[in-house]
Amino acid sequence: MTDELPRLSAMGCDGAELLRQAQTYRVSDKARVVTLAAVGLAGTAALGTSQVAAAGSLGSKVWAWIAVAAVVSGGALGVQKYVSSGENQSAASAPKVAPAVAPKVAAAVADEPAVVASPVADRPQEAAPTPARPATVKRVAPAVDDLGSELAALAMARKAASQGDHAAALRHLRTYRSEFPRGRLSLEAEVLTIEALAESGEKAQAGRRAQSFLSQNPKSLFVERVRRYAE
């Protein structure tokens, strides 16, 4: 077995400061939020990362949020770009909407078949998800600030669940759904709801929701996670 060597960064030698700086490097909050949203959405839509990079050049007063609209037909991918000011303007309140631009998907996912988004509509409390809408749907993209609020709301639910307080987790999730009825992270919220229901003994209800989730979102990232509750 090998003995651990002291790290160069702790030895005060040449280059130690470079290593210490690197160790504390963090990605930007914006990258974190956009990545979370992209992964949360990846089961329903892919995010054009090149457009996101371009959005970054718009300046600090302008938040840009690019969402791939759920317009997928025969492999064609429609992309819509939503730009709104950072002053709490919701994207729904008449953002400057660019018309659909040429399909452009990150190289990382370019070879993947496109998937149809199934937006999560307003739902009654712990009721089964509503059926998926037809394939051509314009998704209203919230501002990045709203995504941060959504993430914070779900983080509370996750924390409660991790502490075994599934009733509190379900309360947080109900609050999330009421505050963000068309939230970007609705799919993740639904998965957390299914898990919290199952963990709190409501296995039948969790199973029904899981089956509904799987039928509506067969290509979601969460399929493997949800499948166990549907069986």
Add this chain to the structure above:
Amino acid sequence: MVDCHIHFVGRILRSFGVSEADVDDAVQQVYLVFAKKIASVREGSERAYLFRTAQRVAYRTRRGRSARSEVSLDGELQELRDPACPERSLESARGFDTLSRIIGEMHETLRPVFVLYEIEQISMVQIAEMLEIPPGTVASRLRRARKEFQQRVSSCQEDERGVA
């Protein structure tokens, strides 16, 4: 999962030469690949998978960047991560650029071990598992990498003194 490892992914990308201007986009690409493959990633080996993916994305991003010759390094550095403290951000970005250049000059088999040990501070045993190589190989590569690193840092400092 994203929250657990996103900064790790960012550091790996920067270590392997992705510029500050490109790192946000590259982080997202890594996670989109991961998201596609999540079902086939063995439980407990997510970080290793992200590491390998980040290496590949870094390679592709660097190649794309070098093809876009119209964007200069100074242009990249204009995209500062902390508008409240631009000087610190600029210094930090330049520091990482220097480090990644030094790492980039190492032999390719030495880079992963060096980055995981010296930046990520992961143990040699864990590195051996992540890279699927024997622990003895990790140790020998690390010794060589550290020697190369210190030689190159000294060389950089001599160059700077020469310029000054």
